[in-house]
Amino acid sequence: MIKHILTLLFLFAFIAQTAYSAGTEQRYPPPQFSAEVKYEKPVEAFVPPAKNADDLFSLGVFAGMLGVMTVLVFAVRKRWVILAFAGMMVLLYGFARGGCVCAPGAIQNVSLGVFDQSYLVPTFVVGIFALPILVAFFFGRTFCAGVCPLGAMQELTAFFPVKVPRWVEQSLGAFPYMYLGFTIFLAATGAMFLICEHDPYVVLFRAAGFGGIVWFAAAMFLLGVFVARPYCRFMCPYGALLRMASAVSLWNVRTSSGACENCHLCEDACPYGAILPPTVPPTDRDRLRGRYRLGMLLGVTPFLVILGFFAGGPLGSKLAGVHPVVKQEAYLSVYETRTTHEIGSPHRTDAPAWVQRAVEFQGISPEKLRSDAQLIREKFSYAGRFLGAWIALVFCAKLIQATVRRRRTEYTIAASRCVGCGRCFAFCPHDKEHVCPKGGVCDQFPSSGGVPEGRGGS
16 A cells, blocks of 8 residues: 555656646747848747636546546446447547547656746646556556557457567567657657657558658558557557556456456457466475575666666767757758868758758857757766666566566466456456357366466466
């Protein structure tokens, strides 16, 4: 209970800080134009957003959708109803709204609002970010079941899902947490909104895109036909947040209300690896090895995190090149250092010349541009240390997770992995709508409570 209270206090403090930043005015200084430019500044440099009930109404509808899906997963427990509701969410939050604002993308707005007090975060964005996490603390990832248009689209298109080997699932499972770190890092430094620029499903919802993102969206769509929810499981940074919240949830999804028969039908029905089989009792030698490995990892973790902290500084300086101001300064330097022969080269692009004209039009001296770029590089270097520490912590946490083995006497749903899709409900023999995978009536199940033959292990 204490860990739930502490986690909720942390979430409320984070939301309060974001709400405070949302109430502050934007303070973007107007550009200093040169004397030759005839520019008349408007009376008000900033116009506050209209205070109307649209955001609150949209947020109320979103909260209602979350509540309905939670009832469907915990009380109704019919997969076809969950799928129908997911299809409605794809139409509403996917195609009708163009996939924006989505909860994964809201991470960037909230991150920038926390670290930049001049950035205004809309109320709806704060709510769409915080509500699914708050629900996950109590009921798990019901948001992923079908309210999220990205997850709903993948659930509806997973026609022939195959099981991913557990070691592949464990290895690729670290990427969403690293992606989360990079997303917050780039958004907090004002460089870019990484998720919005590389979201494959926004391309599908808007039927618009260009370049490699179109090919990426097509590849992700085809992969999702055979690998259920590849983006949710191996990329989504918001899914990483929901995993951490649902791991301490008060109530978890169950296959049925009856006692587990250890028939492994639910495990076979789940393509997400969310149902863990019973384990074989370890020997004394296995326990000693496990404790030794765990002790070594716990002892090495602080040193690796510190190493990642110091190594993240140079990494952040390198990543500063994605910031628009640093790009502008780099193009300007190239423009100024090129010889006449190089400028006349047919292989040259117009980007440096465009930057030069833009700088001259805004009245910003090259020295001022270089000074701003240097400040941004220092900012990136400072933030990169925390990014490096986060990556090292994620790496160590995955190793520790692979080392710790909890004993299970029956099939158990891992709350952090379960997305509430309902695939396993009808396969449990205690479900009132049980469907035998072999046809007919399944009336014989192991009653001894032991591990079925060939189903042991962790």
